[in-house]
Amino acid sequence: MKYFEYAIxxxxxxxxxxxxxxxxxxxxxSECYKSMFYFDDGLKIYVDKTKSVSxxxxxxxxxxxxxxxDGSDLHEVxxxxxKFIRFLxxxxxxxxxxxxxxxxxxGFHLSIPFKAISEPEFSIEFYKTVKxxxxxxxxxFKFVDAGIYQINRLMRLENTINAKSGLYKIPIxxxxxxxxxxxxxxxxxxxxREFEQYEDEIKEISGLRELYLECKRVETEPKQSNVNxxxxxxxxxxxxxxxxxxxxxxxxxxxxxxxETLTLVMLKLWNQxxxxxxxxxxxxxxxxxxxxxxxxxxxxxxxxxGSGFNEYKQFVSTFDAxxxxxxxxxxDEKIRGLxxxxxxxxxxxxxxxxxxxxxxxxxxYAKRTKQPVLFFSLEMPISSVIERSIQISTGECGYDxxxxxxxxxxxxxxxxxxxxxxxxxxxxxxxxxxxxxQIKNIIQHSEENIFKxxxxxxxxxxxxxIAGGGRDLYEKTSNIAREIKTIAKDINTPIIYLSQIxxxxxxxxxxxxxxxxxxxxxxxxxxxxxxxxxxxxxDTEDSIKLELGVLKNRRGSTGKIEIxxxxxxxxxxxxxxxx
Numbered sequence: 001m002k003y004f005e006y007a008i009x010x011x012x013x014x015x016x017x018x019x020x021x022x023x024x025x026x027x028x029x030s031e032c033y034k035s036m037f038y039f040d041d042g043l044k045i046y047v048d049k050t051k052s053v054s055x056x057x058x059x060x061x062x063x064x065x066x067x068x069x070d071g072s073d074l075h076e077v078x079x080x081x082x083k084f085i086r087f088l089x090x091x092x093x094x095x096x097x098x099x100x101x102x103x104x105x106x107g108f109h110l111s112i113p114f115k116a117i118s119e120p121e122f123s124i125e126f127y128k129t130v131k132x133x134x135x136x137x138x139x140x141f142k143f144v145d146a147g148i149y150q151i152n153r154l155m156r157l158e159n160t161i162n163a164k165s166g167l168y169k170i171p172i173x174x175x176x177x178x179x180x181x182x183x184x185x186x187x188x189x190x191x192x193r194e195f196e197q198y199e200d201e202i203k204e205i206s207g208l209r210e211l212y213l214e215c216k217r218v219e220t221e222p223k224q225s226n227v228n229x230x231x232x233x234x235x236x237x238x239x240x241x242x243x244x245x246x247x248x249x250x251x252x253x254x255x256x257x258x259x260e261t262l263t264l265v266m267l268k269l270w271n272q273x274x275x276x277x278x279x280x281x282x283x284x285x286x287x288x289x290x291x292x293x294x295x296x297x298x299x300x301x302x303x304x305x306g307s308g309f310n311e312y313k314q315f316v317s318t319f320d321a322x323x324x325x326x327x328x329x330x331x332d333e334k335i336r337g338l339x340x341x342x343x344x345x346x347x348x349x350x351x352x353x354x355x356x357x358x359x360x361x362x363x364x365y366a367k368r369t370k371q372p373v374l375f376f377s378l379e380m381p382i383s384s385v386i387e388r389s390i391q392i393s394t395g396e397c398g399y400d401x402x403x404x405x406x407x408x409x410x411x412x413x414x415x416x417x418x419x420x421x422x423x424x425x426x427x428x429x430x431x432x433x434x435x436x437x438q439i440k441n442i443i444q445h446s447e448e449n450i451f452k453x454x455x456x457x458x459x460x461x462x463x464x465x466i467a468g469g470g471r472d473l474y475e476k477t478s479n480i481a482r483e484i485k486t487i488a489k490d491i492n493t494p495i496i497y498l499s500q501i502x503x504x505x506x507x508x509x510x511x512x513x514x515x516x517x518x519x520x521x522x523x524x525x526x527x528x529x530x531x532x533x534x535x536x537x538x539d540t541e542d543s544i545k546l547e548l549g550v551l552k553n554r555r556g557s558t559g560k561i562e563i564x565x566x567x568x569x570x571x572x573x574x575x576x577x578x579x
Contacts, residue, residue, distance in 0.1 A: 007033040036155050062130065067084075070143060139265075177274050334557060344496050346496065362459045
């Protein structure tokens with residue numbers, strides 16, 4: 001039998017232990033709560049004797065994994081919940097597996113049926129397992145209340161009133177979460193509502209099961225005496241001492257058995273007391289450094305000169321197969337191609353043709369190698385990406401592509417399908433507002449579930465549209481540029497991305513290495529920097545003359561060449577002749 005604790009009419013009425021099948025609200029609607037976990041009869045026996053749940057540490061379990069997102073700005077909380085659910089969809093499960101509730105006041109509650117995770121087992125450590133699992137899943141997301149994971153924690157019952165707001169805790173769909181404003185959700189929450197939750201066809205998700213089993217291996221919690229060692233540091237420190245304090249604090253957490261996720265959460269909480277605060281990227285970097293060499297098997301290989309030479313021979317033998325070329329012999333001879341783990345950035349003014357050039361590079365690589373190319377178009381919709389792909393493949397202008405398809409031109413459609421078959425390994429993601437963590441998750445998801453192989457090339461259009469944190473635009477841009485390089489090395493795939501240039505470069509001004517907008521870290525973190533500028537004086541009726549410059553080259557010299565973009569087909573050549 002399953003026993004829950006209830007508090008009907010307010011938290012002062014708690015300590016009511018009732019068998020699940022025998023509970024009834026009896027018409028009460030305001031301030032009604034139920035324990036997050038259920039218990040065997042051990043809790044009932046304990047409360048009958050002591051008259052309180054306080055101090056109970058017996059076996060407990062749950063049919064759901066719960067998440068609580070709360071914050072003072074409900075608009076921001078709503079946006080973060082949407083991002084988290086999309087992350088779950090990309091990384092783990094269909095959206096339908098997640099039940100969503102407006103809490104009735106300042107947040108949202110989510111739940112996932114445990115049958116999507118594993119068969120839950122009664123345990124005195126169950127709440128610890130659940131907490132570790134939630135912290136790992138929500139790492140990097142804001143407004144998560146990690147304090148709810150206690151044995152005797154109560155949660156507001158669905159379709160009951162929050163006395164502070166007078167609104168009901170109600171279930172909503174994901175479509176409603178995305179499409180309704182906060183005011184519209186609050187309006188709906190003025191009355192209770194019922195609808196069937198999606199649970200009939202839920203299947204166990206292997207990734208969630210593995211995470212659950214990992215988290216069941218609960219580490220020993222620090223003793224209170226150990227916690228006292230760093231109480232003073234937790235109060236926050238002044239500017240100038242923040243990094244050293246963060247490193248010391250992270251080291252203490254590691255020594256006390258905290259895992260990486262919990263250490264990150266604790267440092268973020270500590271950082272709230274600092275004035276000014278460290279950036280989120282600095283906090284994450286400190287934690288990664290502390291855990292990088294914690295395990296013996298995480299220590300990188302130490303190469304002798306002989307073993308290093310063998311690695312180099314293997315690299316050279318596969319170089320031609322994996323390197324990415326821009327498609328212009330003078331440039332490709334200079335850089336000798338991009339290889340896995342390297343980053344190139346293409347700088348240029350707005351409307352110079354950067355996006356078309358980037359897509360042209362990706363389509364040619366996909367056609368030549370048949371390797372998967374993943375194009376993150378953070379600005380264009382999928383219809384524009386496909387139309388450009390057809391233009392480049394068939395040589396027809398965008399207007400004619402639209403006209404032929406709209407008119408049902410069978411011959412043209414057959415030609416299009418034949419050309420697209422040659423570039424079928426070119427994939428696109430057109431979701432705007434992605435951050436780098438989401439981009440990395442999408443790459444890994446695509447490799448495992450769509451491509452079934454490693455990705456050959458990642459393209460991002462463009463840096464300024466990537467979501468990220470920082471005290472100002474300079475810090476945000478610097479963080480993103482450096483993290484792109486880290487991701488390229490982690491996933492061992494070349495990345496080419498676009499970046500706009502500083503406003504000081506006017507018209508057809510020549511570009512130099514410092515042209516990247518908002519941060520010098522753009523050129524510092526890249527292996528190759530290219531500049532694309534327009535040479536207006538020599539445009540023709542059919543083509544636009546451009547200059548492509550190598551502004552940074554880790555393998556050799558810099559230089560520049562003249563190239564031409566065909567206005568009709570968006571193809572590029574070096575001679576300006578008909579395409």
